Amino acid sequence: MRGYSIAKDDYQARLRRIEGQVRGLQRMIDADAYCIDVLTQIASVNRALQSVALGLLDEHVRHCVTHARGRDGHAEETDMVDEAMQAVARLLRT
Amino acid sequence: MRGYSIAKDDYQARLRRIEGQVRGLQRMIDADAYCIDVLTQIASVNRALQSVALGLLDEHVRHCVTHARGRDGHAEETDMVDEAMQAVARLLRT
Amino acid sequence: MRGYSIAKDDYQARLRRIEGQVRGLQRMIDADAYCIDVLTQIASVNRALQSVALGLLDEHVRHCVTHARGRDGHAEETDMVDEAMQAVARLLRT
């Protein structure tokens, strides 16, 4: 699926914030911040990334369904669902 | 989605194996097995459960797509995708 | 580490409950329960297993520190392991 028209700005804003958090992690390491605080911050970045991933996945699956509707299906949507499930598997194994 | 016709026996076989693994965990605790071995076994059970979950999710999304195809869509499939994404979110946060 | 003296009964009770949940999953599949409800239940079993794992890990690391400390320890290491384990818990829930 291409063209994240509606949510594109939102994704970009969230990714810029995540980029800022990763730079924050570098400053924490540089300043010898307490290890556990760094771990907490890493967990927060991971959560933010997973949230972006879930948004993208939601759009993708929704697109499969919308696209499939009203057509005499050929195999394309099935392939897209295959790919989506493989992506979920990779995220679960992170 | 109801009626896991094709894969039902497979799911049952895998869940019976998982049940056996959980009983194995009880025996390990009972026998004061080495803690790290118990943790390894727990990770294995979790992996087996995630694998069942991914199989079910795959069927569910595939069903949404198939069901949507050739109909003038009303909102039902959209709700099903909503639910599927919430289920993925719960699995990711396990 | 061997001999989970204090928590052993607690672990066994939790594992028996988990075993019951896995049997419940088999009944759900057998009764063609709604897929999303099965996924929710799987997420719940995974969480229960992770909780047992974290308990065991906590005991293990605590044992490392206590054992290493000899006779002249003060409480600081115990707090540090606490924090480490809470961090692991957050990462696991990412």
Place this chain on the structure above:
Amino acid sequence: MRGYSIAKDDYQARLRRIEGQVRGLQRMIDADAYCIDVLTQIASVNRALQSVALGLLDEHVRHCVTHARGRDGHAEETDMVDEAMQAVARLLRT
């Protein structure tokens, strides 16, 4: 624990790489990259962050044990923490 003397440069290098990956994600969104490719890249960033987290956690727990041990330690605790950390890694990859 403060002062990640040995591994500090390594952590910084890895975090800079992760920062670059997050900027790459922004470019992918900007260029309307295929959603599944973005998800794959997110899974990769998460894995890289988890790896940093596990490194920090390992140092932390090791420090607990070393600090507790005083002068008369032998190597057993170190092995136990090794194992504990490997178990956490497996659980995180569930």
